Amino acid sequence: MKEYTVKKLAKMAGVSVRTLHHYDQIGLLKPSIRTDARYRVYGERELLRLQQILFYRELDFELKAIGNLLDSHNFDLVGALESQKQMLLSRRKRLDTLVATLDKTMLHLKNKTMMNPEELYEGLPKEQAAAWRMEAKENWPEQVAHAERELMRLSKADFKALQDGFKANVEQLAMMSHLDPAGSDVQAAIAQHYHYILRFWGKADDAAEAYRGLGDLYANDPRYTQVDGVPAETFGNFLQRAIHHYVDMQLR
Amino acid sequence: MKEYTVKKLAKMAGVSVRTLHHYDQIGLLKPSIRTDARYRVYGERELLRLQQILFYRELDFELKAIGNLLDSHNFDLVGALESQKQMLLSRRKRLDTLVATLDKTMLHLKNKTMMNPEELYEGLPKEQAAAWRMEAKENWPEQVAHAERELMRLSKADFKALQDGFKANVEQLAMMSHLDPAGSDVQAAIAQHYHYILRFWGKADDAAEAYRGLGDLYANDPRYTQVDGVPAETFGNFLQRAIHHYVDMQLR
């Protein structure tokens, strides 16, 4: 039966002595015995366990999780690996987004055409836009702030295009308000509308529910019930039904 | 000129009050003034700066780096963005490797055929293998340990194939020892040899230099100078020249 001191074991496994101390401290890897002088002594079983620990550690498992994996004999190992994989994949996805943002930013820098904050809501009907922001920021401050930062990095031309597209979309919907809210033309316009809203509100997890709530707002809040100066209670109700239908059919 | 309290600013930007305290503490974002009661008051310029801070923060810049970016007026902004991009790309690459490892592991788990540590060096000439390990572990303990963990996760069949391939490769080189070390046949065999060595030693940054050093070992250490029981001083020198040529031509 082989025995190892801290240093020997550390060298064999390619870790520091401090790491072994740490693992002892948190109960992840305890020495098989302690000498009278409280020296740690590890056996073959501990070496094996350490190998496993390090394997999982390289896969970015947390030490606590590793402990659970190794200690609970009949743990769902494959399940744990699978969920770890999902974690890593989602991190990867995030990195993709970041890299894309960096690329865009470097492009914009060359063209020197960024938005500034005052202009963000200039072209839109003042009260309406402001009310939207308040509404959204109450519930998802983090996402809205992020979305606005994104918008500020658009070129002025790009932003104006976005804005015009949104206004056109709303006007289109207004002209459709006598049609069936569940009809395919209306639903197509609503799909567009949803994506515009997402760009201004950001993408929260419960964006679908939030959008459904926006439908209720349209129907109940007088601020949302006129277009081009025309009071239109029916428009609010129309929007509400169209949005509810869209969310219930497409987003669940 | 608009003014904001901590809470208002925090809400506008979608961060916590604590975050603003923190940024004040580390000097990243100081309030424009303090009231008599030491309340923080921020102005328009601070809001703008905060927006920028948060933009870079989302790109995983460290706060210190952000401070440098924003404070040194004529900093190399594009350069900073580019190097940040490289960082993110290398992280992403690492994640890809991890995911691949996870997939392999889950496969192996289904086949239940992992190596165990004792078997790792069984088939190879004992002394030689041991000497290699010592040599490599002295200089790159971390990488070698990693490589060995990888090897242990191979199936026994896969590992035996690897081992046999390596032995065949060395024997092939032995039979070539009368040829030109710089000749293309020999160099092709050396390229294979290098990759086998990498699998056992791990991939350190200076792997090329290390491999070159291995060439010297072959030439000078008597342990490395016999194959199939035949003492072969010429073989050691042959290997040395072949390896040096390979490293100098291919790896720099």
Added chain:
DNA sequence: TCTTGACGCTAACGCGACGTCATACCCTAC
């Protein structure tokens, strides 16, 4: 036997970017 040098031990701070109390002060409205 004494010394020396390598090795071992514990305790503690540091890192990064805050979250989360705890405790106390300030300000406004009723």
Added chain:
DNA sequence: GTAGGGTATGACGTCGCGTTAGCGTCAAGA
């Protein structure tokens, strides 16, 4: 004057160790 909300500072916790600092232990050589 008091209730309730906003604000301040300070300190600890997070995670996985690296890095001293100050001490005890052990085997080998003089």
